[in-house]
Amino acid sequence: MKCFDINEIFEIIEKRDERIKELEEHIKACEECKINYQKIREFIETVQIEVPFDAKVKIKNRIFEKVKKKEKFRFILVPSLLTALAVILFVFIFVKEKNKEDIVIFSPGKQAVLTPEEVLFAFKMRKLRNYRVYIDDIDITDSLKNEGNVFYFLAENLELDPGPHVLTIIEDESRIISREFYLTSFKYSAGY
Amino acid sequence: MDYHEKEELFNTLYEKYFQRIWRYVYYKTGNREDTEDLMQEIFIKVWKGLDKFEGRSSYYTWIFRISMNTVYSFFRKMRFKKFIPLEMVDEKHFAYHKNEKKEKVFEKMKLLPKELKEILELYYISNFKIREISEMLNIPEGTVKTRLKRARELLMELLK
Known part of the structure; x- marks a missing residue:
């Protein structure tokens, strides 16, 4: 009778194949197939790992304990944190809006030291009405150029003497913002 | 998916795959204590991932990949704890079968x-x-x- 190969024996045992009788008959006379058959049966029995009866429930309880704690955190703490964050954000924006200057002078900076060629005034004005802009006593309002709400003035044609000067913005003849700057005599002393 | 739908799906998957995953993890760790901890970790990852599961693979493929990665990380941590090369860290280092x-x-x-x-x-x-x-x-x-x-x-x- 033909011998059974390893994989055939595996399949006969695993699938409870009807050839099992044929195999059992064969191993009575074939030592090699008998050893293979025993080893395979032993292997299949050995690899069975039993799950302890209480493990499934015990682990599930542990999982849901953790999950529920996290859900609680999500449902209580997260909304609270979000509310707190919204309040902080609102206060921050509101306060910032309140404190926002109607006029922000970009240039020149306080006590800036400039050469006549560098002199360029730029300032941003919001909601400003009836304003006049002066350098010292010279009214430069009509010479201002603007891009959006940023106003600027190129001072190259303004014959300013070296020394301290003042940029003044007057709104409604009442609100006054002024900024000092210093003009050097660099142009002259450096021998241009 | 609301909480109850999620819980129902999780329970189905847990019932269906618990035994297979347990056998795999126990085979790898060789002891009940580590197996229990890893099973907990694996199924918490499954819970967390259920909302994001896009169905690009079947559930068992997805869960089994989570299991393999979790077991792998466990052995990697062991390597650092015991200063054993990763390829040598296997069930031999535990109170095995x-x-x-x-x-x-x-x-x-x-x-x-x-x-x-x-x-x-x-x-x-x-x-x-x-x-x-x-x-x-x-x-x-x-x-x-x-x-x-x-x-x-x-x-x-x-x-x-």
């Missing part, structure tokens, strides 16, 4: 080439079907069958 027969068989399985050992573990330890293993490892069913046959033959040689 008290059963000597089991120990002998599992030791022999460890000696097989990786691609054969993997098939044997999934088929015999975790009881996955050929089709499921094919999907899980992303290889044709024919290749799984060929490797399984080769793995059985080699293992029997080693067990003689």
Whole structure:
């Protein structure tokens, strides 16, 4: 009778194949197939790992304990944190809006030291009405150029003497913002 | 998916795959305590991932990948704790199966080439079907069958 190969024996045992009788008959006379058959049966029995009866429930309880704690955190703490964050954000924006200057002078900076060629005034004005802009006593309002709400003035044609000067913005003849700057005599002393 | 739908789906998956995953994890760690901790970690990851699961693979493929990665991380942590090279960190370093027969068989399985050992573990330890293993490892069913046959033959040689 033909011998059974390893994989055939595996399949006969695993699938409870009807050839099992044929195999059992064969191993009575074939030592090699008998050893293979025993080893395979032993292997299949050995690899069975039993799950302890209480493990499934015990682990599930542990999982849901953790999950529920996290859900609680999500449902209580997260909304609270979000509310707190919204309040902080609102206060921050509101306060910032309140404190926002109607006029922000970009240039020149306080006590800036400039050469006549560098002199360029730029300032941003919001909601400003009836304003006049002066350098010292010279009214430069009509010479201002603007891009959006940023106003600027190129001072190259303004014959300013070296020394301290003042940029003044007057709104409604009442609100006054002024900024000092210093003009050097660099142009002259450096021998241009 | 609301909380109750999620809980219902989780319970179904837990019932369906708990045993297979347990067998795989226990085979890898060799002791109940680590297996319980890892099972908890794996199924918490499953819970967290359910909302994001896009169905690009079947649930068992997804859960089994989570299990493999979690077990791998566990052994990697062990390596740092015990200063053992990763390839040497396996169940031998734990209070392994008290059963000597089991120990002998599992030791022999460890000696097989990786691609054969993997098939044997999934088929015999975790009881996955050929089709499921094919999907899980992303290889044709024919290749799984060929490797399984080769793995059985080699293992029997080693067990003689």
